[in-house]
Amino acid sequence: MQFDFFPSRTVTLYLAKLFVVRIFAMLVMLVLVLMMLDLLSNSGKILAVPGNGQGELLTYVSLRIPQLIQSFLPYSALLATLITLVALNQNSEVIAMKAAGMSAHQVLAPLLLTAGIVGLLNFGFNERVVTRATATLKAWEAVDYGAVPRDSGVKANIYMTDGxxxxxxxxxxxxxxxxxxxxxxxxxxxxxxxxxxxxxxxxxxxxxxxxxxxxxxxxxxxxxxxxxxxxxxxxxGLTPEQIDLAKVDADAQPFWTLSESIAAYDEAGRRTDELRAKWWHKISGPLSTFLMPLLGAVAAFGLARSGQLFLRAVIGMAMGFAYFVVDSAALAMGSFGGYPPFLAAWAPFLLFILIGETILIRTEE
Known part of the structure; x- marks a missing residue:
């Protein structure tokens, strides 16, 4: 069994089911709480426009929820990892699996596979739903929540100079x-x-x-x-081509459309570091879900009765949140040219894979 990456089919499905249910539960909880807080701060602005009412509030919610799902799905995976592994540890299920000859990587393999699939689904969700919702919401905010723009491709806040x-x-x-x-x-x-x-x-x-x-x-x-x-x-002196390139919002453009915008910027001789960093991050961002079981793995091992289970869970949470902080900082550095775009998007991901693997191998393997 030590040479098989996955445990038995039964154990794999059992662990994957536990993990998926907890990811969904954490995501629903986070989105509901954050959506209520967001509405408290913005509902006054929406209802201040004559004619706006409950329908416009629901429209705002429908446009904002996809953004919250995109942003907090990796957080949900981190919390779900800790809850799942702590419960398995407390119930001595991890001890039973290791006693059956399973390695630490085999215990985590179903969670890693599930997180990878969730990350791929998140990428597709971002491309098909989040980009359109973001474009429409930004255009709506640009008119101070007046008439909802019908064209989701509307660009907001254009700035150009001509002599x-x-x-x-x-x-x-x-x-x-x-x-x-x-x-x-x-x-x-x-x-x-x-x-x-x-x-x-x-x-x-x-x-x-x-x-x-x-x-x-x-x-x-x-x-x-x-x-x-x-x-x-x-x-x-301003041509339609210049106006077209005046405002490219990477968050509001799908992956392939953004590729075309970057190519157009290159042809025009304009700086593309920020767009390229966000282009790469459209892949590394959803894929960060795959990291969460590895970073939270410290909560799975060690004896529950040793009294250090809570400390292990805190360490796992700290490592996960450290990744999000480093990722945001690196992306900001890449946006203004401090880091190469590829490095800004992928360095935190690769760094924390190494950190997680090092801790797992040195402590459990």
């Missing part, structure tokens, strides 16, 4: 020459960098060249005069 001018837009829909920007502001600057004119407009479309502002209001800083403009063309 002495600066263009900002709350949201953008469409692509190419069909781009429509809404709630935008054009700042015209003096040679010394100070603002000479501020023009606010409800809508802008491509004028080939430039962008035609509709229902615009201009404020002249020098003499504090405000005047209304039926239309005005600004930003003649």
């Amino acid at each position: 002495s001018g600066v263009l900002t837009a709350a949201r953008m829909e469409g692509a190419g020459e069909a781009i429509v920007m809404a709630d935008l502001t054009w700042y015209e600057r003096n040679p010394d960098g100070t603002i000479s004119d501020q023009i606010n407009a409800e809508r802008a479309t491509y004028a080939n060249p430039g962008w035609k502002l509709e229902r615009a209001t201009r404020f002249r800083v020098q003499n504090a005069v405000t005047d209304q403009l039926d239309s005005l063309v600004v930003g003649q």
Whole structure:
């Protein structure tokens, strides 16, 4: 049996079932608690918009829950690992399995396999559900929870410069020459960098060249005069291709779409470190679920009556949360170029695999 990676079929299914049920239970508990706290902080903003009511609150919940599932599924796997292994240890089931000739790796193998499958499902869930929900929610937040945008591909908070001018837009829909920007502001600057004119407009479309502002209001800083403009063309140096690349949100784009956006950024000669780090993290993030049984394994072994079971569980939890802290820090470093993108996404994962394996081998094998 020492040369078989998995224990018997019965033991494998038994351990996998225990683990899956606890992952689901922990996830439901975390999502419900965090969703209630999130609603307490945001429901006032949603209901402050005239016409919004229970339907809009439910819409917000439906868009926010996928994000919470994505973020806290690895935490749920960590907590489920500790609960499962502590219970097995207290009931002397781990001792029975080791007495039957099973190694520590064989005890953990069903949990590792289950965590790997859950990680793959999480990756698919992120690509098909979370990215769309994130794009729609950010677009909705950009209009202060007004009318829910119908296009989930809406981009929010656009910022572009054209010579002495600066263009900002709350949201953008469409692509190419069909781009429509809404709630935008054009700042015209003096040679010394100070603002000479501020023009606010409800809508802008491509004028080939430039962008035609509709229902615009201009404020002249020098003499504090405000005047209304039926239309005005600004930003003649800004092309639709530049606007398309103005805001690429890695969290709101699926894996393959983000690959195309990174290629477009490369062609335009723009910096891609942040996007590449998040591109790699779309794989390493869901796969972190696979790590949790290994990091929490310290709670499975050692005699329960020795009085150190609680300490072992705390150590396992500390190792799991240390991984999340290091992972977030490395991703932040990779986003501004401190680490290479691949290293930022994968170094914490590989490091903690080595740490977990080292502890497991030195203490139990």
